[in-house]
Structures are given as structure tokens and as C-alpha cells.
Amino acid sequence: MFALVDCNNFYVSCERIFNPKLKNKPVIILSNNDGCVVALSNEAKQLNIPFGSPFFKIQDIIKKHNVFVFSSNYELYSDISFRVMNALLNFSPDIEIYSIDEAFLSFKKFKQNSLTQYCFEIKNKIKKWIGVPISIGIGKTKTLAKLSCEIAKKNPDYKGVFNINECENIEKLFKEIKVEEIWGIGQKQKDKLNKRNIYTIFDYINSDDNWLKINLTIIGLKIKYELKGDICFELNEIPQPKKSIVSSRSFGKDVSNFFELKEAISNYTTIAAEKLRAQNSVTKNISVFIATNRFKKDEPQYANIYTTKLPIATANTGTLIKYAIICLEKIFKPDYKYKKAGVMFTEIISKEKIELNLFEEKNFNDILKEEKLMNVIDKINEKYGNNTIKYLALGLNNLWKMQRNQLSKRYTTNWNEILEINC
DNA sequence: TCTGGGGTCCTAGGACCC
DNA sequence: TCTGGGGTCCTAGGACCC
Numbered sequence: 001m002f003a004l005v006d007c008n009n010f011y012v013s014c015e016r017i018f019n020p021k022l023k024n025k026p027v028i029i030l031s032n033n034d035g036c037v038v039a040l041s042n043e044a045k046q047l048n049i050p051f052g053s054p055f056f057k058i059q060d061i062i063k064k065h066n067v068f069v070f071s072s073n074y075e076l077y078s079d080i081s082f083r084v085m086n087a088l089l090n091f092s093p094d095i096e097i098y099s100i101d102e103a104f105l106s107f108k109k110f111k112q113n114s115l116t117q118y119c120f121e122i123k124n125k126i127k128k129w130i131g132v133p134i135s136i137g138i139g140k141t142k143t144l145a146k147l148s149c150e151i152a153k154k155n156p157d158y159k160g161v162f163n164i165n166e167c168e169n170i171e172k173l174f175k176e177i178k179v180e181e182i183w184g185i186g187q188k189q190k191d192k193l194n195k196r197n198i199y200t201i202f203d204y205i206n207s208d209d210n211w212l213k214i215n216l217t218i219i220g221l222k223i224k225y226e227l228k229g230d231i232c233f234e235l236n237e238i239p240q241p242k243k244s245i246v247s248s249r250s251f252g253k254d255v256s257n258f259f260e261l262k263e264a265i266s267n268y269t270t271i272a273a274e275k276l277r278a279q280n281s282v283t284k285n286i287s288v289f290i291a292t293n294r295f296k297k298d299e300p301q302y303a304n305i306y307t308t309k310l311p312i313a314t315a316n317t318g319t320l321i322k323y324a325i326i327c328l329e330k331i332f333k334p335d336y337k338y339k340k341a342g343v344m345f346t347e348i349i350s351k352e353k354i355e356l357n358l359f360e361e362k363n364f365n366d367i368l369k370e371e372k373l374m375n376v377i378d379k380i381n382e383k384y385g386n387n388t389i390k391y392l393a394l395g396l397n398n399l400w401k402m403q404r405n406q407l408s409k410r411y412t413t414n415w416n417e418i419l420e421i422n423c
Numbered sequence: 424t425c426t427g428g429g430g431t432c433c434t435a436g437g438a439c440c441c
Numbered sequence: 442t443c444t445g446g447g448g449t450c451c452t453a454g455g456a457c458c459c
Contacts (some may be wrong), residue, residue, distance in 0.1 A: 031427035038427070056425040072427085099430095099459045186457050215431055219457085246429055295426055342428090402427095 001138060001163075002104045002145040002235070003119055005088060005126075007081075008133045008153070010101035011039035012079045014182045015070055017131040026067040030055055033250045033402040034071055071404035079412045083130050091122050096235045102143050104142055106235045116163045123160050138163040142233045143226035147201075174202040176367075190215055201227060241279040241348070247272040248342020251400040254293070255338045261290065262325055263395035268343040268395060269324045270387075273317040276345060277374060282313040282354055283345035287321060293339035304331040313349055313356045316370045317377075322391050339407040374401035 007013060012031040016022045023396055026047055029039035036052050047065055055069075062069060080324055081100045088095055092105040107115060119136040126134050137149025144164050152162035167173050178200060180190040192215055193199070198207050205227050213221045222232035247268040255261055265288055276283060291303035306327040314320065354367065377389050387394065 033425090033427070035425080035427050054426040059425095102459075184457065188456060190440090215455090219433070242430075244430070248428065250427070293426085340427095403425095 001107045001110060001115055001140060002142050003092075003107065004098075004137045004142070004145040004149045005105065005122070005123075006104045006135050006137075006149050007084060007101040008135055008152070010043050010081075010132070011070075011072065011077055011169065012041040012044075013132045014073070014077050015408055018079070021406070026065055028062075028067055029070050029072055030406065032072060032404075033252060034405055035250065051071055057196065064417060069406050073408050073410065075410045075413050076408065080130065080132065084126060084132055087126055089123070089128055090125075094235060094237060096237055097239065102237055104145065112151075113166075116161060116166065119161045120159075120161075126190065132366075134160070135160045140165065140166065140229040140233070141226040141231050143183055143223055144229065144350065147181070147227075150181060160264075171202065174205065175200050176223070177201045179204050182223060182227070184219060186404070189220065217270070227229055241281055241350070243277070243280060243346075243348055245272050245275050245345045245348065246342060248289070248340065249402050250340045250343075251327060251338070252403045253400060255341075255400045256334070258328075258332055258334070260395075260400050261332065261338060261341060261391070262328060263398065264341050264400050265324050265328050265343060266321045266393040266395070267390065267398070269321045270317050270390065272343050273315055273320050274378065274381075276315040276348065277378060280351050281348045282315045282351045283320075284310055284313040284347035284349065285345065286310065286323050286327065287346060288324050288331070288342070289344070289345040290328070290331060290338050290341045292336050296337075300336060302333060302336045306330040307346070309347075312367075313347075313354050314367075314370075315351065316333040316374060319370075321391060325393075368399075 011021075012027045015027060015029070016367075024043065025041070026043040026049075027041040028037050028044050028049060030036065031038045031051075034055055036054055037049060037058070038052070040049055040051065044067055047061055047067070049061055049067070061067065077100060084097070084101075085097050085103055088103055088105065092107055094106040094108075096104040098104055107118075110118065119138060123134055123136055126132060135149055136151045137145045137147065137152050138161070139145040139148045148162045148164040151164070152158045152160055156161075163169070164173075179185050179193050179198060180187070182201065182204070185193070193204065193207075196207070196211070198204055205224055207224070209221060209224070212224055216223075226232050249264070249268065251264070253265070269286075285307060287305055287307040288403060289303070289305035292299065292301050294301065308323055308327055310319070310323060351371075356362065356364070383386050
């Protein structure tokens with residue numbers, strides 16, 4: 001049996017832990033740069049604020065209904081997420097952390113009824129220990145657990161836990177749920193299915209295998225079997241190292257100046273390189289992209305990406321910044337107003353697998369020295385805060401930086417702010 | 424004025440090999 | 442007139458997820 005644990009309105013719930021005033025009030029959380037709505041409390045959903053809507057377009061509703069607004073506080077959310085996941089380990093050692101606010105658990109020796117009871121216990125304990133409300137869905141496969149969880153969230157009668165195995169009339173249930181509710185079926189697949197008169201889960205599990213495979217790929221076919229209770233997607237307990245790492249941001253203002261762009265790219269490269277080292281990897285490839293504001297239709301548009309192969313795979317911030325800037329020089333065109341830029345590492349391998357290049361002067365000793373330096377920098381920055389030590393290329397002013405005007409305190413990770421809350 | 428960021432997997436088609 | 446068959450690897454782009 002699988003259970004999917006999903007934190008309710010996660011970002012909002014994190015804010016509410018430290019700010020009881022927000023209870024039962026409409027609350028929204030904005031994306032980076034205070035751009036779009038990325039999380040809503042139930043009260044905010046009832047005001048019909050759409051998920052993903054641009055902040056500037058909903059000012060009227062915000063003012064009229066006194067909606068509380070916050071910038072994304074990822075330091076806080078990551079830390080709360082870590083605590084929730086750790087707490088879940090008390091209930092099953094078999095856990096897959098699926099996203100910042102979701103985890104699959106698997107259970108081997110439970111009887112149906114007792115498992116439902118057990119999940120209620122999990123829900124209550126997580127609320128008590130950490131203060132985050134959760135919903136849990138139970139099923140024979142991950143797809144069914146995910147579906148159950150959606151049902152648990154939508155019907156208050158279930159009080160946050162739904163076990164699809166206990167459903168008395170599964171056929172009736174499957175006839176009521178539309179295909180787009182299925183995990184893995186998006187807009188495009190929904191359109192294809194509807195065109196073939198497949199509208200509900202019931203239709204889906206009775207559709208032709210061959211047609212499904214040709215039109216919705218092997219994944220579409222696996223989903224069908226998962227819905228019928230055959231496991232096709234296993235629990236991935238061990239987090240795999242990332243195969244690609246991206247760091248990108250929209251700017252707080254338009255940027256035309258090459259030097260500012262260079263600063264931004266150097267910053268993003270630093271962030272991505274830190275992630276690379278954290279998983280003991282190196283990259284063979286680096287891409288840099290820049291783009292103007294696609295929403296400003298009346299302004300000249302330009303977007304481009306340049307990829308380069310590195311002579312030796314590396315995770316050295318200095319080397320990566322050097323190549324990132326070479327990439328930037330290839331695509332930079334003056335006189336455009338840039339709104340977004342980013343850095344991408346795509347061919348990532350374990351650092352144990354570095355191969356030396358015949359034509360490079362570096363040897364293994366050089367590489368070990370570089371690695372030691374990076375380790376020291378990472379440790380200092382971890383202890384004393386981001387960018388305590390940084391490359392000068394990152395710049396000192398960073399006028400292009402994103403805006404986070406509504407940021408709450410880093411209640412759990414910043415010592416000064418912890419003192420503040422306790423006082 | 425103001426529109427996010429970071430991932431994964433799959434497939435088709437091209438290049439290349441014998 | 443008539444131009445094979447089978448395989449691998451790589452990449453770009455699409456679709457999906459949170």
C-alpha cells in the first residue's frame with residue numbers, strides 16, 4: 001500500500017505557524033520578484049483569485065478583502081519541509097520525498113482498516129509536532145494514492161484521509177472523475193483523450209492499450225495499469241543526483257548593460273555550482289540564456305541560449321563563471337531590455353569520473369587543490385551566510401536583483417530573527 | 424509600472440556505423 | 442528503370458509535475 005502525504009496550502013501553512021493572525025484569513029504567497037500567485041489559503045481560493053495570476057492584476061480583490069500577501073520565503077519553507085519529512089520517518093522508513101510539500105510512504109504489513117486509522121494518527125501528529133495541516137490519500141499504487149489524496153482534500157467529510165480501497169462502488173467513483181484529474185494527464189493529453197470520447201477514469205481504464213501507447217506514450221499506458229492497481233511506478237527512496245541544474249531569475253528592473261548582465265550571470269553560476277558540489281557532481285556542459293520581456297509585445301524581442309563544452313568537467317565556481325561569461329558574450333546584443341537570464345548545467349557526472357583532457361595543462365593535483373578551496377568556501381558560507389566569501393565578478397550593488405517586498409522573517413534559520421520572535 | 428523557477432521523462436529524427 | 446537493412450547515439454522539443 002502507498003500513502004501520499006500532501007501538506008495543505010503549504011507555503012501559507014508555513015507562514016501561519018509563526019503568525020497566528022493569519023488563521024482563517026485569506027492569505028496568498030507570491031512567486032519570485034513578487035510576480036504571480038503561487039499559493040493560496042482556502043479563504044483566498046474562495047475569493048476566486050486564480051492560481052498563477054499576476055499580482056498587479058488582482059490589486060482590487062486584495063484591497064477589498066484585506067488579503068494578506070507574502071513574498072516567497074524559501075528559507076522558511078525548505079526548513080519546515082525538512083522537519084515534516086523527518087517526522088514522517090517515524091511512521092514508515094519507506095519514504096520518497098516527491099516535492100517540497102509531498103511524500104509517498106509505503107506500507108507492507110498493514111490491514112486496510114488499520115492503515116486508514118494509522119494515517120489519521122500521522123495527520124494529527126504532524127499537526128501537533130510541526131503545526132502543518134496535511135491530507136493523506138491511500139491506494140495500491142502511487143497513482144491511486146495521489147488520486148485518493150485529491151479526493152480527501154476536496155471532500156471535508158473525509159477529514160483529510162481517504163483510502164480508495166474502502167470505496168464501496170469504485171465503478172461509480174471512476175465514472176465521476178474526469179481524466180484531467182489523473183496525475184500525469186495534462187491539458188494536451190486531456191484534449192487527445194476527449195477527442196476519442198474518453199472523459200472519465202472509467203473510460204480511461206477501458207481504453208485500448210495500443211492506442212494509449214501510441215498517443216500518450218508508454219507513460220499513458222502505465223497510468224492505466226496503475227489506476228487498475230498494478231504497480232508501474234516504484235517508490236524511489238534514494239534521491240538521485242540531479243541530471244540538470246538550472247539557476248535563473250527575472251530581474252527587478254530592465255537590464256541593458258552588459259556588465260550588469262555579467263554580474264547576474266556570475267551570481268546564477270555561483271548558485272548552480274553550489275548545488276553541483278552539494279551532490280558531489282561536476283558538469284561537462286554549461287549553457288547561458290537571456291531573454292527580453294515577452295509580455296511587452298510592443299518592445300523589440302530577443303532571446304537566445306548558448307551552450308559550451310568544458311575542456312575538463314568541473315564544479316569550480318571560478319572556472320564556471322569564466323565559461324559562463326564566454327557564453328554570454330556570444331549571445332549578448334546591445335540595445336535590448338533584458339528581463340530574465342539564467343545558467344544551466346546539463347551534462348552532469350559524479351566527480352569521481354572526471355577525465356583529464358590531453359591538451360589541458362591541469363593535472364589531478366590542481367583539481368584536488370581547487371576542490372579543497374571550494375570546500376572551504378562552501379563551509380564558510382554555510383556557517384556565516386550566503387556570499388560571505390564570493391567572487392568579485394558577482395558585483396557589490398546588484399541593482400538588477402529581484403524584488404521581495406513582502407518577505408516574512410526567516411523564523412527558523414536566521415538567528416537574529418529567531419531571537420526577535422522569542423522576545 | 425507590475426506576468427516564477429526548477430525539474431523529469433519520452434519521442435522523433437538526424438547522423439553515423441557496418 | 443531499378444538504390445537495403447539494421448543498429449546506436451545524440452539532441453531538440455514537447456509534455457508533464459510541483
